[in-house]
Amino acid sequence: MLPPIPHLTFDADKHRYHYKGERMRWSVSKIASPLSARSEAYINSTRHIWEPRGNTVHRALEAVLKQEQIVDAGEYGQWVNAMQQSWLLQGCEVLASEYSVCDPQRLIGGQLDFILRTSKGTLVLGDLKTVETVEAVDRRKPAEAQLGGYLEMLQGFHDLWVDRLVTFVVGPGRCRVLSSLPDACVEKWQAARSTFLAARDV
Numbered sequence: 085m086l087p088p089i090p091h092l093t094f095d096a097d098k099h100r101y102h103y104k105g106e107r108m109r110w111s112v113s114k115i116a117s118p119l120s121a122r123s124e125a126y127i128n129s130t131r132h133i134w135e136p137r138g139n140t141v142h143r144a145l146e147a148v149l150k151q152e153q154i155v156d157a158g159e160y161g162q163w164v165n166a167m168q169q170s171w172l173l174q175g176c177e178v179l180a181s182e183y184s185v186c187d188p189q190r191l192i193g194g195q196l197d198f199i200l201r202t203s204k205g206t207l208v209l210g211d212l213k214t215v216e217t218v219e220a221v222d223r224r225k226p227a228e229a230q231l232g233g234y235l236e237m238l239q240g241f242h243d244l245w246v247d248r249l250v251t252f253v254v255g256p257g258r259c260r261v262l263s264s265l266p267d268a269c270v271e272k273w274q275a276a277r278s279t280f281l282a283a284r285d286v
């Protein structure tokens with residue numbers, strides 16, 4: 085397993101990252117996918133739908149990667165079953181799960197979902213996305229800027245070569261693995277980060 089980044093802590097209750105005692109002001113996801121006030125209001129209004137689903141499937145994925153028993157998935161069993169059957173998780177070697185990263189210079193923190201070596205030897209860094217319907221599995225686009233942010237910050241602390249970045253999309257009874265090139269994702273991240281910070285005179 086990949087050792088944690090020294091001096092980096094994550095407060096799950098407040099969803100805050102601190103590096104050497106200093107709080108990271110922004111998150112990777114907020115920078116990679118900035119929302120208008122209207123979009124943010126809509127997402128908050130539907131939080132009761134997507135948050136329990138996302139939390140349940142993320143916990144199940146973490147349990148699978150750590151070879152622990154999955155807590156009852158309840159109404160999200162179809163999502164968890166589809167995830168477990170994905171080729172991505174079959175015979176893989178897990179290097180990291182729910183791994184915190186940061187950019188201390190720009191005060192950005194984030195947590196990637198997994199780093200693993202597939203049964204074919206490909207090293208991948210990935211993020212899990214859950215969706216509500218089977219149709220949404222096909223519509224979901226890769227989270228390339230977000231993945232690029234995780235990779236850039238990871239490589240700021242570890243000399244680790246990653247072959248592919250993947251968006252692991254899971255719906256009820258169906259999942260897809262969307263593969264992206266690392267360099268292209270990092271470029272998208274850097275563009276999103278520049279735009280975000282420039283708007284705040286940082």
